[in-house]
Amino acid sequence: MESSQFVLASRPIGMPSSDNFRIEKTMLNELQDNEVLLKSWYISVDPYMRGRMNNVKSYAASFEVDQPIRGGIVAKVTDSKSKLISTGDTVVGMLPWATYSIEKAENLRKVDTQKVPPGYYLGVLGMPGFTAYFGMMEIGKPEKGDTVVVSGAAGAVGIVAGQIAKMQGSKVIGIAGSDEKCRILKEKFGYDETINYKTSKSLRKEIGELCPQGVDVYFDNVGSEITDAVVANLDFHARIALCGQISQYNNTKPYTGPSILPMLLTRSVRLQGFLVSNYAVRFGEALSHLTQWVNDGKLKYTETIIQGFDKLPDAFLGLFSGNNLGKMLVKTE
Ligand SMILES: NC(=O)c1ccc[n+]([C@@H]2O[C@H](COP(=O)([O-])OP(=O)(O)OC[C@H]3O[C@@H](n4cnc5c(N)ncnc54)[C@H](OP(=O)(O)O)[C@@H]3O)[C@@H](O)[C@H]2O)c1
Structure with missing residues (x-):
């Protein structure tokens, strides 16, 4: 059977472009025992995939x-030689960026x-939701x-992180890249205050005005x-959940900002970087809490869905210019 797939055509230097991807036809093998044939339905594009385009040893x-890009995909089972999964089921897994696999x-x-x-x-019920859950509950530990x-507040992780902090009785301030995103964060996702970092004259001053007692928890998706x-x-004894540094993923030179360690020392701040995979044995716990909150209407979510398998590179590149509100996805049909 024929399938279309995206392969990595070349490694980017700095900001990636559509030239780094190539779409091609491939023939699938015959289905073997315990295997299923999958039709990709929703395909995730995620910032961490930028790191995987480099030839650098990392956690992923x-x-x-010339090999397929792989990522999180929700797919429909169109044929099965498995006792566990039947034709007609919907599944999620780490799969190639392909129409069929x-x-x-x-x-x-x-x-x-x-x-x-x-x-x-x-x-919200997958990797980004788990990231928000563990980063906020285990590292940020916000209290009433x-x-x-939260930086990157209007993204897949940030929208969930802010609402979890709100559920703990905290005042939540989101930083995002447009007035529209800021408005929606307040109106739909319960953020108390927001700052558009692209138009702010002084981010430092604005944060100070909105947080007169100081910041107790910082959930960092962005950096720099x-x-x-x-x-x-x-504030003294603040906690930083160091989740992502998207502003630096396409840098060709390291970011050199002010030296922050003296501030962390004198304010007795605890900073912890984390990978969601650190908590893999507890994903069931996160899924059960997040599912309950979504079903109860306590946790709201949104997606930016781009139509068409061939739009995958554009959707991925759009993450670096803020084209998404909530989770960026490609729907194949
Ligand atoms: N530690 C982990 O295990 C883990 C797991 C998942 C994700 N992450 C990290 O968490 C962060 C958010 O991931 P996500 O999936 O939720 O992505 P996302 O927020 O849905 O998409 C990326 C967003 O980042 C913002 N952005 C892009 N370039 C920026 C820049 N130079 N400066 C400031 N903001 C910029 C854009 O929003 P604006 O319009 O606001 O600019 C964009 O919409 C990423 O850094 C990701 O790598 C970490």
Whole structure:
């Protein structure tokens, strides 16, 4: 059977472009025992995939040139030689960016798409949701009366992180890249205050005005100048959940901002970097809490869905110019 797939055509230097991807036809093998044939339905594009385009040893293996890009995908099972998964089931797994693929059933998880949109398993009920849950609950540990700042607040992780902090009784301030995103964060996602970092005259001053008692928890998705401005406003015994540094993923030279360690020392701040995979044995716990909150209407979510398999590179590149509100996904049909 014929399938279309995206391979890594070349490794980017700095900001990636569509030239770094190539679409090609491929023939699938015959289905073997314990395997299923999958039709990709919703395909996730995530910032961490930028790191996998480099040839650098990291926590996630590099993509190979001329080999398929892989990522989180919700797919429909169109044929099965497995006792675990049947034709007609919907599954989620780490799969090639392909219209059709074959995978061992043991590498897939069946999902129920009756109550929530299928893409949620790549967002609030998937890796980004788990990241927000563990980063906020285990590292940020916001309490009633605390002031919490989230950067990248209108993204797949940030929208969830802010709402979790709000559920703990904290005041939550979101930093995002447009007035529209800031408005929606307040109106739909319960953020108390927001700052558009692209139009702010002084981020440091604005954060200081919105957080007169200082920032108790900083959930950092972004890094660089935004983080410098938050760090300048930290309260004593603040916690920083260091989740992502998207502003630096395409840098060709290291960012050299002010030296923040003296501030962390004198304010007795605890900073912890983390990978969601650190908590892999507890994903079931996160899924059960997040599912409950979504079903109860306590946790709201949104997606930016780009239509068409061939739009995958554009959707991925759009993450670096803020084209998404909530989880960025490509729907194949
Ligand atoms: N530690 C972990 O295990 C883990 C897991 C998942 C994700 N992450 C990290 O968490 C962060 C958010 O991931 P996500 O999936 O939720 O992505 P996302 O926020 O849905 O998408 C990326 C967003 O980042 C913002 N952005 C892009 N370039 C920026 C820049 N130079 N400066 C400031 N903001 C910029 C854009 O929003 P604006 O319009 O606001 O600019 C864009 O919409 C990323 O850094 C990611 O690598 C970490």
